[in-house]
Amino acid sequence: MEGGFGPTVVFEVAGIQVTETVTVTWFIMAVLIIFSILVTRNLKKVPGPVQSVVETTVSAINNLTAQTMGEDKMGFAPYMGTLLIYLAVANLIGLIGMRPPTADVNTTMSLAMMTFVLIHINGARSKGVGGYLKSFAEPLAPLLPLNIIGELANPISLGFRLFGNIVGGLVIMSLVYGGLESLSTSLLGSSIPPILSAGIPAVLHVYFDMFAGVLQSFIFTMLTMVYIAMAMD
């Protein structure tokens, strides 16, 4: 029970601990930035195979934003696309043996805080500050504290939903790996490497890393879009 499942500290700079979460996030950032630059370097009128994949992705994100938030809020499409791609890569990075950065409550809560700020800034911008503050007292003035609590609960549930899903998968996967290792040691002896943990967890990886990871990144993005669109209309 001591230690738990938290990220390990990689190195320390002037008293600030740099954990695995931060380094893996840097890695994802570098990969995404280099990929984006390489892919969009020489765009042609007639798309090649790589360019058509990129165009399909971009138009899918644009369509999703237009359908969910409405045509007038297309300015959010780049942010939502970045969020979706970053979260999908971050959740899938467990497949190549790195620790997903979303299995750290700091990452998910900071993303949820960004959503929270976006919701309220854009709500105040589209309705005016007075009108936006008045919308908390609707439909009745006595409901004001309930509405405020509901607004404050949004980022908490948004952050913890992603964190809980990814960390639940991580904990179950590590339990399965540990169990299979000790099972193969007790069945085959400790001289043979633990062969039972080679193939069996693959099925669970497909569910916990691929299905749940992609689904949760989609849901995080969708909920962000829905909350912002609701605050603005």
Added chain:
Amino acid sequence: MEVEVNFIVRFLNWLASFEPKVLVLAASAIGAGLAMIAGIGPGIGQGYAAGKSTEMVGRRPKHQSSVVRVMLLGQAVAQTTGIYALIIALVLMFANPLLKLL
């Protein structure tokens, strides 16, 4: 009545014979298990949503993509209570705040 009081005293003495840390850890493990009973609620709710949307997709296969999208969104919101229970269980297991009170 006399017997019962003796039993309670005996039980409390038995409990007091352990180290406090062991007691807190055991109670936290039981509490984590009990917290996860909350998983029943989201399970029923998500199953209900999935059943309803399956019904709707069967009736109108044309609208499958939008029905599935709304279903996933609703299920994600319904999952919140289950995730809260999971967080409580994880905190009790791995980052126990009660141990600091000892």
